[in-house]
Amino acid sequence: MASFDKADIEKLIDGVLPWPATQDMLKSSKDEDRFDKYVEIMQARVDFEDPILLPLTPMLFIVNDNGSRVVKCRCGQCFGDYRVNWKLSALIYVRDDEEKMEQVYVGREMPDPGWIQLREYICAGCGAQLEVEAVPRGCPPDFEFLPDLDTFYRDWLGRPLPDTCEFKDATLDQINEWAK
Ligand SMILES: [Zn+2]
Numbered sequence: 001m002a003s004f005d006k007a008d009i010e011k012l013i014d015g016v017l018p019w020p021a022t023q024d025m026l027k028s029s030k031d032e033d034r035f036d037k038y039v040e041i042m043q044a045r046v047d048f049e050d051p052i053l054l055p056l057t058p059m060l061f062i063v064n065d066n067g068s069r070v071v072k073c074r075c076g077q078c079f080g081d082y083r084v085n086w087k088l089s090a091l092i093y094v095r096d097d098e099e100k101m102e103q104v105y106v107g108r109e110m111p112d113p114g115w116i117q118l119r120e121y122i123c124a125g126c127g128a129q130l131e132v133e134a135v136p137r138g139c140p141p142d143f144e145f146l147p148d149l150d151t152f153y154r155d156w157l158g159r160p161l162p163d164t165c166e167f168k169d170a171t172l173d174q175i176n177e178w179a180k
Pocket residue numbers: 073074075076077123124125126127128
């Protein structure tokens with residue numbers, strides 16, 4: 001079983017691990033504590049104290065906030081229950097006409113704004129662009145990743161979380177709540 005030290009993984013995250021070492025890491029089977037090392041590195045880089053349960057992106061994390069499983073940006077901005085698509089709680093800039101599309105697409109690369117819109121999701125806390133999606137008009141925000149945390153911790157890491165939480169997509173529940 002290969003084992004890479006934390007410094008190598010940190011370099012991998014930052015894109016500065018030399019290519020031969022990166023290849024070596026890619027070809028080796030994953031060291032068993034890779035997840036823990038990764039979480040430890042990211043925990044030291046975020047601006048909040050809540051323990052990270054699972055990184056979603058380099059900027060977004062599911063954390064344990066006093067017993068609640070919520071999504072937080074690196075800056076600490078909270079996006080609520082991790083079972084609700086975090087995009088609903090982001091600032092959204094929509095490019096839906098030629099003028100706005102031309103700022104990012106050149107010539108014929110530009111999709112037809114009559115069909116497609118570009119949505120940029122931005123953190124209200126730090127202003128970072130968290131995600132961009134190009135989707136047909138009217139398409140709901142894509143919910144990219146809804147992990148089953150209890151199964152992951154219990155069956156994959158072999159250490160169940162102290163509490164459990166019903167695994168479901170709660171996005172529509174949240175929208176219904178807002179519609180009341
Ligand atoms: Zn932020």
